[in-house]
Amino acid sequence: MENFFEFIAEEVREYLAALGLRSIEDAVGRVDLLDAVVATDHFKAKGLDLSPILAQPEVGPPTDRHCCRVQDHGLDRALDHRFLAACRPAIDHGTPVDLELPITNVDRTVGTLLGYEITTRHGGAGLADGTITITFRGSAGQSFGAFVPRGVTLRLIGDANDYLAKGLSGGRVVLRPHEASPFAAEEQIIAGNVILYGATGGECYVRGQVGERFCVRNSGATAVVEGVGDHGCEYMTGGRVVVLGPTGRNFGAGMSGGIAYVHDPARDFADRVNFEMVDLEPLDEEDRQWLFETVTRHHLETGSAVAARLLASWGEALGDFVKVMPRDYRRVLEATRRAVDEGMSVDVAVMAAPRA
Numbered sequence: 399m400e401n402f403f404e405f406i407a408e409e410v411r412e413y414l415a416a417l418g419l420r421s422i423e424d425a426v427g428r429v430d431l432l433d434a435v436v437a438t439d440h441f442k443a444k445g446l447d448l449s450p451i452l453a454q455p456e457v458g459p460p461t462d463r464h465c466c467r468v469q470d471h472g473l474d475r476a477l478d479h480r481f482l483a484a485c486r487p488a489i490d491h492g493t494p495v496d497l498e499l500p501i502t503n504v505d506r507t508v509g510t511l512l513g514y515e516i517t518t519r520h521g522g523a524g525l526a527d528g529t530i531t532i533t534f535r536g537s538a539g540q541s542f543g544a545f546v547p548r549g550v551t552l553r554l555i556g557d558a559n560d561y562l563a564k565g566l567s568g569g570r571v572v573l574r575p576h577e578a579s580p581f582a583a584e585e586q587i588i589a590g591n592v593i594l595y596g597a598t599g600g601e602c603y604v605r606g607q608v609g610e611r612f613c614v615r616n617s618g619a620t621a622v623v624e625g626v627g628d629h630g631c632e633y634m635t636g637g638r639v640v641v642l643g644p645t646g647r648n649f650g651a652g653m654s655g656g657i658a659y660v661h662d663p664a665r666d667f668a669d670r671v672n673f674e675m676v677d678l679e680p681l682d683e684e685d686r687q688w689l690f691e692t693v694t695r696h697h698l699e700t701g702s703a704v705a706a707r708l709l710a711s712w713g714e715a716l717g718d719f720v721k722v723m724p725r726d727y728r729r730v731l732e733a734t735r736r737a738v739d740e741g742m743s744v745d746v747a748v749m750a751a752p753r754a
Contacts, residue, residue, distance in 0.1 A: 427463030429454055477501065478511035481532060488530045488549075489515055498533045503559060506539035509546045513567070516547050524568050525549025535576070538562075540590075543571040546600065560590035560609070566597035566619050574605040574700040584624040584643055584704045591627070594619055597637065605700035610646065613639050616656060622696040624704050631658050631722070640692055642704045650676040650722050655730075658722035659689055661708070667720055677728075679721045686716055 410422070419425050429452045438446050480499060487493040501508065509532075516524055524547035533553040534542075541561040543552045548568030555576055563571040575583050588606030595611075597619035607625030614629070617636040625643030632648075635655040642661050650658065651672040659681075660667050668678060681689070690712060697705035708715040730748050737747035 423464070427455075473511075476511055477505040477508050482512060482515065485512060485515075485530055488525065489519055492526060492529060494529055494531075496531045498535070501534040501536040501538050501542075501554070501556070503537045503539045505542075507541040507544050508534070508538060509542065509550065509552050509569075510544045512550065513544075513546050513569070516549065517567075520547075522567075523548065527570075543569065543602075546571065548600070558589040560592055561595060562589045562593040562604075562608075563597060563600075563602045563619070564592070564595045566594060566600040566602060568599040570601045570603075572603045572699045574702075582703070584702075593623075594621055597621075599637075601695075603696045603699040605696075605702045607643060613637070620692065622692060624702065631656070634658075638688075638692075640689065640696070642693070642696075642702075642708070645670055648672050650724075653722070653724050655724055655727040657685075657727075659685070660720050660722065661715070661718055662720050663718040671722070675726070676722050676724050679723050681716065681719055681721055685721060689716070689719065 414421065414425065417425070417428075417431055419428075425431070432452060434448050434452065437443055438448060477499070481497055484497055485495050488495040512530070526549055528551060529549040531551045531553070533555065535555045537556050538554055538558040540559045541564050542554060542558050543562060543566065544564040545567050546552060546563070546569030550569040551572065552569065553572045553574075555574060557575070558573055562573065573589055575581070575586075575588060583606040586606055587609065589604060589608045591609035592611045592614055593604070593608050594602055594613045594616050596615045597613070597617065599618040600620070602619060602621045604621070604623040606623075608623055608627070610627035611629045611632050612623060612626040613619075613621055613634055614632040616631070616634045616639070619637045620639075621637070622640040622642065624641075626641055626645050626649075628646035628648055629651055630641065630645055630649045631639055631653050632650075633652040633654075634650075637656045639656070639658040640660075641658065645660060645667060647670045649660075649667075649671045651674070653672075653676050671678065690709075693705050693708060696702055697709060733747040733750065734744055736742075737744045
């Protein structure tokens with residue numbers, strides 16, 4: 399790898415020398431050295447005028463060619479600073495903390511600075527479950543609950559933008575509409591797109607529908623939602639997802655791990671599944687037990703009317719659930735069980751499973 403980068407550096411120096419330059423810094427802003435003819439002569443770019451992009455500005459403030467001013471990300475004004483001090487007893491001594499605060503859509507990545515403080519002090523283990531509970535009321539900005547670690551529960555009474563619970567790392571995020579909301583939650587979009595992107599652990603309960611790419615690249619979190627847009631569980635590698643309402647198209651695209659359970663009373667979910675890597679299966683006894691416990695928890699956390707109706711006739715409701723199982727993941731699980739039963743190395747069995 400070291401030799402590879404040395405060769406890259408040597409080639410870069412050769413290109414710079416051919417241009418009459420001594421360093422990459424000398425090349426910054428030299429639009430006069432760019433030859434766009436090949437690009438603009440292409441039939442797809444016929445008539446494209448690049449002159450506004452390639453215009454040569456006069457050097458000097460405020461058109462300096464190099465970064466000369468520090469960017470202000472506004473971290474000192476982040477909402478987390480309003481509750482970090484109150485959470486210090488929990489972080490330092492494990493003393494339970496319960497808070498309530500308002501939130502607006504300019505408040506982004508709420509909970510992330512708190513998570514940083516916890517992880518810095520306690521590492522990936524986080525805190526004991528339920529140590530910190532914070533309830534917010536209002537409309538949250540992007541990435542509410544991002545990277546929240548174990549021990550933190552964030553409850554949002556209102557609605558959320560995109561990237562809710564992004565990178566969730568063991569914490570719990572609960573979203574539900576206000577108690578006085580006049581609409582039926584399960585019929586409305588309550589959060590945006592790409593929820594639980596890259597989550598590695600924890601739980602997320604959403605009373606209402608959400609946008610597209612729900613749980614994309616989820617690798618370990620448990621999530622319950624009452625409706626999703628297109629591309630649900632895209633590229634998912636682990637964790638479990640329960641969808642108690644409608645789904646969009648292309649469900650399960652690139653899904654190589656984890657399990658999804660979809661309530662499908664209309665028996666038309668299969669029309670919206672991407673079957674390249676997954677199969678639809680009936681529930682087994684373990685699935686039924688886990689699903690009952692999870693839907694019950696969703697009801698307790700959110701007051702979901704959908705969950706209440708399903709639980710009231712659970713035996714009948716179970717027949718309307720379908721299980722989305724990645725084929726490679728199934729082989730890994732089967733290989734693991736065989737290895738345990740036969741006293742063999744689980745690691746060796748798992749590595750061989752996808753090739754079986």
